Amino acid sequence: KKQYRIAVIPGDGIGKEVMPEGLRVIEAAAKKHGVDVKFDHFDFASYDYYEKHGEMMPADWKDKIGKHDAIYFGAVGWPAKIPDHVSLWGSLIKFRREFDQYVNLRPVRLMPGVPSPLANRKPGDIDFWVVRENTEGEYSSVGGRMFPDTDREFVTQQTVMTRTGVDRILKFAFDLAQSRPKKHLTSATKSNGISITMPYWDERVETMAKNYPGVKWDKYHIDILTANFVLHPDWFDVVVGSNLFGDILSDLGPACTGTIGIAPSGNINPEGDFPSVFEPVHGSAPDIAGQGIANPIGMIWSGAMMLEHLGEKQAADAIVGAIERTLGERTLRTRDLGGNADTTACGKAVAEMV
Amino acid sequence: KKQYRIAVIPGDGIGKEVMPEGLRVIEAAAKKHGVDVKFDHFDFASYDYYEKHGEMMPADWKDKIGKHDAIYFGAVGWPAKIPDHVSLWGSLIKFRREFDQYVNLRPVRLMPGVPSPLANRKPGDIDFWVVRENTEGEYSSVGGRMFPDTDREFVTQQTVMTRTGVDRILKFAFDLAQSRPKKHLTSATKSNGISITMPYWDERVETMAKNYPGVKWDKYHIDILTANFVLHPDWFDVVVGSNLFGDILSDLGPACTGTIGIAPSGNINPEGDFPSVFEPVHGSAPDIAGQGIANPIGMIWSGAMMLEHLGEKQAADAIVGAIERTLGERTLRTRDLGGNADTTACGKAVAEMV
Ligand SMILES: CC(C)[C@H](C(=O)O)[C@@H](O)C(=O)O
Numbered sequence: 118k119k120q121y122r123i124a125v126i127p128g129d130g131i132g133k134e135v136m137p138e139g140l141r142v143i144e145a146a147a148k149k150h151g152v153d154v155k156f157d158h159f160d161f162a163s164y165d166y167y168e169k170h171g172e173m174m175p176a177d178w179k180d181k182i183g184k185h186d187a188i189y190f191g192a193v194g195w196p197a198k199i200p201d202h203v204s205l206w207g208s209l210i211k212f213r214r215e216f217d218q219y220v221n222l223r224p225v226r227l228m229p230g231v232p233s234p235l236a237n238r239k240p241g242d243i244d245f246w247v248v249r250e251n252t253e254g255e256y257s258s259v260g261g262r263m264f265p266d267t268d269r270e271f272v273t274q275q276t277v278m279t280r281t282g283v284d285r286i287l288k289f290a291f292d293l294a295q296s297r298p299k300k301h302l303t304s305a306t307k308s309n310g311i312s313i314t315m316p317y318w319d320e321r322v323e324t325m326a327k328n329y330p331g332v333k334w335d336k337y338h339i340d341i342l343t344a345n346f347v348l349h350p351d352w353f354d355v356v357v358g359s360n361l362f363g364d365i366l367s368d369l370g371p372a373c374t375g376t377i378g379i380a381p382s383g384n385i386n387p388e389g390d391f392p393s394v395f396e397p398v399h400g401s402a403p404d405i406a407g408q409g410i411a412n413p414i415g416m417i418w419s420g421a422m423m424l425e426h427l428g429e430k431q432a433a434d435a436i437v438g439a440i441e442r443t444l445g446e447r448t449l450r451t452r453d454l455g456g457n458a459d460t461t462a463c464g465k466a467v468a469e470m471v
Numbered sequence: 472k473k474q475y476r477i478a479v480i481p482g483d484g485i486g487k488e489v490m491p492e493g494l495r496v497i498e499a500a501a502k503k504h505g506v507d508v509k510f511d512h513f514d515f516a517s518y519d520y521y522e523k524h525g526e527m528m529p530a531d532w533k534d535k536i537g538k539h540d541a542i543y544f545g546a547v548g549w550p551a552k553i554p555d556h557v558s559l560w561g562s563l564i565k566f567r568r569e570f571d572q573y574v575n576l577r578p579v580r581l582m583p584g585v586p587s588p589l590a591n592r593k594p595g596d597i598d599f600w601v602v603r604e605n606t607e608g609e610y611s612s613v614g615g616r617m618f619p620d621t622d623r624e625f626v627t628q629q630t631v632m633t634r635t636g637v638d639r640i641l642k643f644a645f646d647l648a649q650s651r652p653k654k655h656l657t658s659a660t661k662s663n664g665i666s667i668t669m670p671y672w673d674e675r676v677e678t679m680a681k682n683y684p685g686v687k688w689d690k691y692h693i694d695i696l697t698a699n700f701v702l703h704p705d706w707f708d709v710v711v712g713s714n715l716f717g718d719i720l721s722d723l724g725p726a727c728t729g730t731i732g733i734a735p736s737g738n739i740n741p742e743g744d745f746p747s748v749f750e751p752v753h754g755s756a757p758d759i760a761g762q763g764i765a766n767p768i769g770m771i772w773s774g775a776m777m778l779e780h781l782g783e784k785q786a787a788d789a790i791v792g793a794i795e796r797t798l799g800e801r802t803l804r805t806r807d808l809g810g811n812a813d814t815t816a817c818g819k820a821v822a823e824m825v
C-alpha cells in the first residue's frame with residue numbers, strides 16, 4: 118500500500134494558522150479511510166525565510182520538494198515587508214511555471230449555512246468549476262519600458278498564447294465537462310476587443326470542441342460573463358479561461374457564494390511529472406494574522422482536493438461532507454461567517470465530523 | 472443662444488428601436504428647459520449600410536460627423552452576419568481612437584424600483600462611477616502569429632500603456648473624485664501577476680495622487696475588486712481602470728444594480744477637440760430585435776449624460792429624475808424589469824415625466 122509523501126509549506130501570515138487545521142483534518146480522514154500520508158515540513162516560501170536567507174527559497178528547492186506526491190501550501194506574501202514580485206514570483210508563481218502546473222482548478226459552490234450576497238440563491242443553485250490556464254497568457258515576462266522619465270515614456274507587455282498551452286488547458290476543461298452530468302462548457306473570451314490573442318483562443322476552443330460531440334459549449338466575452346456570474350450563476354457547469362480571466366472568475370465566483378475565505382484551489386500538473394500544489398484561494402491576510410480567527414475551511418477544503426487528486430476519493434468526500442455539516446452549525450463557524458469559533462475550534466469540529 | 476448639433480446614429484438591432492425614444496425624451500427635456508438641439512440622422516455604422524456599400528462607414532465619415540457637438544449612438548454589431556472586428560472596429564472603436572475619446576464613463580447606480588441581484592441592497596447603497604481608459608492598453612493592434620498550423624504555433628499581443636494615455640485618464644478620474652462629496656478614488660490593478668504594465672499603472676497613480684491631497688485613494692487587484700463589487704458595492708465612489716479592466720467593471724457594476732439594459736455610457740473627449748459619443752451599455756441584441764420590447768432607458772439615460780456633457784445640467788437632471796420616477800412605477804417598465812410596457816410606451820412615459 119502506497120505511502121503518500123506531502124510537502125507542507127505554511128508560508129506567511131494566516132497561512133501558518135490555518136495549516137495545522139488542514140493537517141489535523143487530513144490526518145483524521147486518512148486514519149478513518151486507511152490512507153497512509155506522511156508530511157514533510159518546510160519553512161521556505163515565506164517572509165521569515167527571506168529575512169534570514171535573503172531569498173524566498175533555497176537553491177535546491179526542487180530537490181527538496183520536487184519528488185513529493187503533492188505540496189500542501191498555506192499562503193505567501195506580505196506586501197508591507199516584501200514586494201509581491203519577490204515573494205509571489207519567487208515561490209507560488211515559480212511552482213506553477215517550473216512544475217508545469219498548467220491547470221488552476223477552483224470549485225464555485227454555495228455551501229449550506231453560508232449566506233450568499235446574491236438574493237434568493239440556495240445551496241444547489243451554484244455549483245460549477247473554474248478551470249484557469251496557469252502558466253502563460255497575460256502573466257508573461259516579455260515586455261519593457263522605453264523613453265523612461267520623459268513625456269514619451271511607454272511600457273508594453275505581451276500576452277503569449279501557445280498552441281500547446283491553450284490546447285492542453287482546453288482538453289482538461291472539456292474532459293472535466295464530459296465527466297459531469299450537465300456536460301456543459303463555457304469559454305471566457307474577449308475577442309471583440311482583444312483582437313489577436315482572444316480570437317486565437319476562440320479558434321482553439323472551436324477545434325477542440327469537435328473532439329467532444331457530447332459536450333454543449335458556449336462562450337461569453339469576459340465583461341458580460343462577470344455580469345452573468347451575478348445574474349445567472351446557475352447557468353454554469355465548467356468555465357474555462359486564460360490566466361487572467363480565470364484569475365478574475367475564480368475570485369468573483371467564490372464571492373458570489375459568500376466568501377473567498379472558504380474557497381480551495383489546486384495548481385495541477387495533470388501528467389504527474391511534477392507535484393501539484395493545493396492552497397486556499399485567500400492570501401496571507403496581514404490584517405488579521407496572529408489573532409487566531411482566520412477561517413481554516415479554505416485550507417481544509419484544499420486538503421480534500423489534494424486527496425482526490427491523489428486518488429483517495431473516499432477520504433476527500435468525507436472531508437467535504439464534514440465541511441458542509443460544520444458550516445451548517447452556527448457556533449462551529451468562524452466570525453467571518455457569523456459564528457463564534459476560533460481557527461482551532463473550527464478545525465477540530467471538522468476533524469471530528471470527518 | 473447656442474444651437475447644439477447632434478449626429479444621430481441608430482446602428483443595428485434594438486439600437487434602431489430605442490433611438491426614437493431617446494430622441495423623444497431629449498426633445499421633451501430640451502423644450503422644457505429652453506435648450507436648442509438639432510438632430511442630423513446617419514444610417515452608417517450599421518450592418519444595413521455595410522450590406523449596401525461593403526464598408527461600415529463612408530470614406531468621408533469624419534467630415535460628416537466630426538464637427539457635431541456630440542454623437543448619439545444606438546448599438547452596433549450583428550455577429551451572425553458580420554464579424555465583430557469588421558463592425559465594431561469599423562465604427563465604435565474607430566470613433567474612440569480617431570476622435571480621441573479617451574474616457575469611457577459609466578455610472579453604477581441602483582435605481583428605485585429595479586430589483587438588485589444582490590441581497591439587501593437599496594437605492595442609495597450603490598452609487599459610483601467607473602472611469603475606463605478608452606484608447607490603448609489591452610486593446611492594442613500590435614502582435615501576431617508565428618509557426619502557423621504547427622505544434623509550435625503561438626500568438627502574442629501587446630498591452631501598450633503610454634505616459635500620456637495613463638496620466639490623462641488618471642487626471643480625469645482624480646478630478647471627478649475631487650468633485651464628489653466622498654472624494655474617494657479606487658484604482659484597478661493586477662501588478663502582482665501582470666508584472667510590467669500594471670506596476671507602471673500603479674506608479675502613475677501614486678504620482679498623480681500627489682496632486683490631489685484631498686482625495687483618498689486605494690487600489691485593488693482586479694480579481695478581488697470584482698469580488699468586492701459583489702460583497703461591498705458601497706465601498707466605491709470613483710473606480711478607474713485600464714481599457715480591459717474598465718470594460719469588465721462597467722458591465723459587472725451595472726449587473727449588480729439589476730440590469731445592464733438601463734446603463735448609459737459616454738465615450739468622451741474631454742478637451743472637446745472632437746465630438747464625444749453617448750451610447751447605452753447594451754448591444755444590438757439580435758435575439759430580441761424587431762419585437763419592440765427592448766428597454767429604452769439605457770438610451771434615454773445616455774441622452775441625459777450627453778446633455779450634461781454639453782453643459783445643460785438642468786435638462787440632464789430632469790431626464791434622470793423622470794427615469795427614476797418611471798422605474799418606480801411597475802406598469803411603465805419594460806418586461807425585462809417585470810413591467811408590461813413596450814419600448815415606445817416606456818419612452819413616452821419618461822418623456823411625459825420630464
Ligand atoms: C463591443 C466591445 C468591443 C466593447 C468594448 O469591449 O469596448 C463593449 O463591450 C463596450 O464596453 O463598449
Ligand SMILES: CC(C)[C@H](C(=O)O)[C@@H](O)C(=O)O
Pocket residue numbers: 205364663664694
Ligand atoms: C497572488 C497572485 C499572483 C495570484 C494570481 O493572480 O495568480 C492569486 O491571485 C491567485 O489567484 O492565486
